[in-house]
Amino acid sequence: MSRSVPRVPAVATPFLLALTLALTLTACSGPGGAHGTPGSAGLADPYFPKAGNGGYDVTHYALTLAYTPDASDTSDTSDTPNTSTPLSGTATITARATQNLSAYDLDLKGMKVNSLTVDGKNAPWTRTGQELTVRPPSTLPKGKAFRTTVRYSGSPETITDPDGSEEGWLPTADGALALGEPTGSMAWFPGNDHPSDKATYDITITVPKGLQAVSNGELGTERATGGGRTTTYTWRTTHPMATYLATVAIGHYDITRTTKNGLPVYVAVDPREAAASREVLAKIPEIMEWEEYNFGPYPFSSTGAIVDRRGDAGYALETQTRPFFPGAPDTATLVHELAHQWYGDSVTPKTWRDMWLNEGFATYAEWLWSEDHDGDTAQQTFDALYKGDYYDNKADSDAIWAFPPANPTSAAHISDSPVYERGAMVLHKIRRTVGDARFYDIVQGWATAHRYGNADTADFTAYVEKMAPGKDFSGIWKDWLYGDGKPARP
Incomplete structure (x- = not known):
């Protein structure tokens, strides 16, 4: 419902006339007198209600970053992380208004905002927690494309997730690492930090000479700047990417660039992990061919990997086109993170409740790889999990049945075993129901139908039923996908 314009009394005092004019301008600011309302602060995600913002859709991020370690010596002689990591940045965010927009929020945690403009004009802003609220000079009409430029600086934060893991900006012994799942990107750039709003990216990073900066997509230029004291790297991501998949890795790396069947493969490995990583990373072209x-x-x-030192992060992550690994990965983990490029990166969940559509698919990719490479079959892995023989201890075996994969109990549990293993078990149940030929039609068709988009669990179940008419999936959905506890029969 739009705001009404106050009615002027038949006899109006100058004060009442002035008040009426002010209220009218507030309600009907902008071209054509469009009524504007603020976009929502948060998208009411089931587990992260403050994540993301309403009223607009981001189409592109242009990030220009400059990172300067506290120590002037960038030689790699210590295992002690550099805990002072000053960063300055300019973020130009191109977006389209999805309503008549009088104000909107960006997610930004901790960094100091130095200036802010909308379409080149200074715009007032306020901050409350992670919410940076922008008030454009005039209402942005629905459908209008606009640019917000934020200049900011400071020491970006390391964010502790509800499950205790760390993300955001992670200092390392020789640089820094930016990881974003689920809400860490707001530590190092302002944006619409929710998986439902994907965009393209240009990321420019300037670092002291001797350090390297690796990001998503393709490397455009690498050039000496600052009179030879710094090096500037430009990276471009031309396919839509969720904020949580954006990454920057700064440090010393051995870089390998190859091309396989026309696909560039860019791999960056910390020198201390190079020997241990060499054999498994050489499998990337083979794994990519198998996954295709x-x-x-x-x-x-493009594809590739970033391998930092063990301990730089507590997990691997499917950062788009360039998965991250803390230490040399094993083959199963490499298969898992590369499979995410289809399931999670290209087809991205609408909310964090749908995490199993990422992790169930990537876990099942591990099972399929084992099956095709003289290891356990997917059926054997399924049976071992169901019987409790897969893990060495009862607690891990029982954890699979703690909650249904499509409904984690809280934000602290979206990366727990039911989302991974039981999610994969759902896919195996589908495979057993429809047969191999139709199953691969389903998983390939799903990746195609929602390519570069977002989807949720209801979209997936509807797609499966459409692709296999006449098959009854009600028991799978009821007992395995949404049901509490261990299903009575495997």
Whole structure:
């Protein structure tokens, strides 16, 4: 419901006339007198209600970053993380208004805002927690494309997730690492930090000479700047990417650039992990070929990996086109993170409740790889999990049944075993119901139908039923996907 314009009394005093004019301008500011309302602060995600913002859709991020370690010596002689990591940045965010927009929020945690403009004009702003509220000079009409430029600086934060893991900006012994799942990107750039709003990216990073900066997509230029004292790297991501998949890794790396079947492969490895990583990373072209055969055409224009030291982060992550690994990965983990490029990166969940659509698919990719490479079959893995023989201890075996994969109990549990293993078990149940030929039609078709978009669990179940008419999936949905506890029969 739009705001009404106050009615002027038949006899109006100058004060009442002035008040009426002010209220009218507030309600009807902008071109054509469009009524504007603020976009929502948060998108009411089931687990992270403050994440993201309403009223607009981001189409592109242009991030220009400059990182300066506290120590002037960038030689790699210590295992002690650099805990002072000053960062300055300019973020130009191109977006489209999805309503008549009088104000809107960006997610930004901790950094100091130095200036802010909307379409080149200074705009007032306020901050409350992670919410940076912007008031454009005039209402942005629905459908209008606009640019917000934020200049900011400071020491970006390391964020502790509800499950205790760390993300955001992670200092390392020789640089820094930016990881974003689920809400860490707001530590190092302002944006619409929710998986439902994907955009393209240009990321420019300037670092002291001797350090390297690796990010998503393709490397455009690497050039000496600052009179030879710094090096500037430009990276471009031309396919839509969720904020949590954006990354920057700064440090010393051994860089390998190859091309396989026309696909650029860019791998950056910390020198201390190079020997241990060499054999498994050499499998990337083979794994990519196998995954394309099973999951359909690769959705992006390059691939590769970032391998930092063990302890730099507590987990691997499917950062788009360039998965991150803390230490040399094993083959199963590499298969898992590369499979995410289809399931999670290209087809991205609408909310964090749908995490199993990422992790169930990537976990099942591990099972399929084992099956095709003389290891346990997917059926054997399924049976071992169901019987409690997969893990060495009862607690891990029982954890699989703690909650249904489509409904984690809280934000602290969206990366727990039911989302991974039981999510994969749902896919195996589908495979057993429809047979191999139709199953691969389903997983490939799913990746194609929602390529570069977002989807949720209801979209997936509807797609499966459409692709296999006449098959009854009600028991799978009821007992395995949404049901509490261990299903009575495997």
